[in-house]
Amino acid sequence: MESSQNPADPTIGPHHKAHYDFQFLSAGFQLGLFEALEKEPGITREDLSVRLGLAVQPCRILLLGCTAMGVVRKEGEGYHNTPFLPPLSALPDQESAAYLHRIYRAVDWFCESLKENSNVGLKNEIPGTASTLYGRLAENPELESSFHVLMSSISHLVAEEIAAEIDLSGYRLLLDVGGGAAMNAANLARTWPDLEVTIGDLPSITSLANDKIAELGLTGRVRAVSLDAFHDDFPVGHDSVLFAHFLEIWSPDRIRALLAKASDALPPGGGVFVVTPYQDDRGTGPERSAYLSAYFHTVASGEGMVYTPMEYEEWFGEAGIDPVKRVMLGPDTVVICGRKR
Ligand SMILES: C[S@@+](CC[C@H](N)C(=O)[O-])C[C@H]1O[C@@H](n2cnc3c(N)ncnc32)[C@H](O)[C@@H]1O
Structure with missing residues (x-):
């Protein structure tokens, strides 16, 4: 068992x-x-x-x-x-605590969200009109900045491990879709001195990310550009794509579409890396996969959850990407690595 x-x-x-x-x-x-x-x-x-x-x-x-x-x-x-x-x-400074408090209240709408198959928590607790948390954050700049402080402190816990465990030695230009405030991009650029990284994220995030990149002295090798992953074409010329803490926000159909887009944008042999919370292939845990699934469904998007590595590997296959390996980062996070055929 x-x-x-x-x-x-x-x-x-x-x-x-x-x-x-x-x-x-x-x-x-x-x-x-x-x-x-x-x-x-x-x-x-x-x-x-x-x-x-x-x-x-x-x-x-x-x-x-x-x-x-x-x-x-x-x-x-x-x-x-x-x-x-x-x-x-180590996580909640006062700013993050204020953000978390909002999320706690929103998760109270979990049962209603299950019944309505929609993120009722977001609609009832976070001001704005957008259908996803990220759209509403753009409508609430203070909340958006708190979110990214918190997200960076969460990503920080695995960012160094990601950089240590993902072998990017064969790649020169990485597209980091939904890369946020540059936590992963900065660590990867420091680890792989020949690597350049383009972060593609919503327009409200790019200046925050570019300020962070400048502060870290990485301008020139890392840059953030405005990208709506669903509606814009992926920028061309990259030989690898990273989706870190991003795909699980969305429904299986939208994940398939994003993987197909990544595959189309890559040359044969191009790398695809999915960093995501881990759910075991039997669908029984661990606990964090359950909590985060409730969060994505009730608040973030109303359509995502933590999926299993097996599901990602199937979706890779459909998009013309060969699964290469899975790397566990602690008990709760997995990186699924693939290569475009
Ligand atoms: C959970 S955060 C992950 C940030 C970063 N990858 C990390 O691991 O710390 C999700 C990110 O996706 C971005 N995002 C949401 N919708 C997006 C879209 N349609 N296109 C591109 N980025 C999007 C958000 O702005 C946010 O930065």
């Missing part, structure tokens, strides 16, 4: 109270509790209530929940973060 089918505690117990745990964590981030404890370890409850702008009793309730969960520790009268927190606090 695969581990994803065999959770440590198979009872419903921890799950039916999970909304409380989540609220303690979410409030801790939003109110700056963990940041305050990082700056002033051992601070007392009374001082914390002043720092966080909370009345004494609400602050006490927050601390009770966080210590009960084990994310905060009390020693004498002072409070400390525990080692359970850093993987989380």
Whole structure:
């Protein structure tokens, strides 16, 4: 039996109270509790209530929940973060926490989204008229910038591994479709000194990406251009295409169309690399594939989910791309590598 089918505690117990745990964590981030404890370890409850702008009793309730969960520790009268927190606090700075809070609210519409087969969470919680999260972000510049801060911090966790594990030694010009704020492009360009990278992303992102590229001193080898992957032709002349954290946003039909477009734009032997969250081929997990699928369906697009490597390999075949290998990056991310016939 695969581990994803065999959770440590198979009872419903921890799950039916999970909304409380989540609220303690979410409030801790939003109110700056963990940041305050990082700056002033051992601070007392009374001082914390002043720092966080909370009345004494609400602050006490927050601390009770966080210590009960084990994310905060009390020693004498002072409070400390525990080692359970850093993987989380590494992600949400205040800006990202504000963004995540919106997403948490939107995911509350999961059941309605399943019934309507549509991203009801996006429609009800993120202002704007576009049908996808990315379109609505373009309508909300502050939210868009928070999204990219957060996305970069998530991509950062695997970006170095991607650069270490994907062999681009045979390629000179990579097209990074939906490349966002250049996290992967920058790492790949640093790893492969002969490589040039074109990031194709929505117009609202390109100047953000180009500023980042300039800041990293990579202008000349990395550039961002405006590309709507569905409606524009892919720029010509590239010998490899990267889809990182991109294809899973979309439906199988749209993924097939994107892979066909990539294949058409490449010469024979051209490389195709899909970096995506991992779902095992039997469709049983891991957990992160389930969470992210709920997110894509309820918020991001209403049409995507985390697919299995086997599905990508079939879609590669239909597009005239031979699957070459799968590379796991930790337990939750896979790179599916292919070569155009
Ligand atoms: C989940 S982010 C991934 C960013 C980056 N590849 C990474 O791994 O960090 C998805 C990206 O797709 C872009 N995007 C969404 N719709 C797009 C479209 N139609 N054409 C091109 N890019 C698009 C978004 O702006 C965003 O930067």
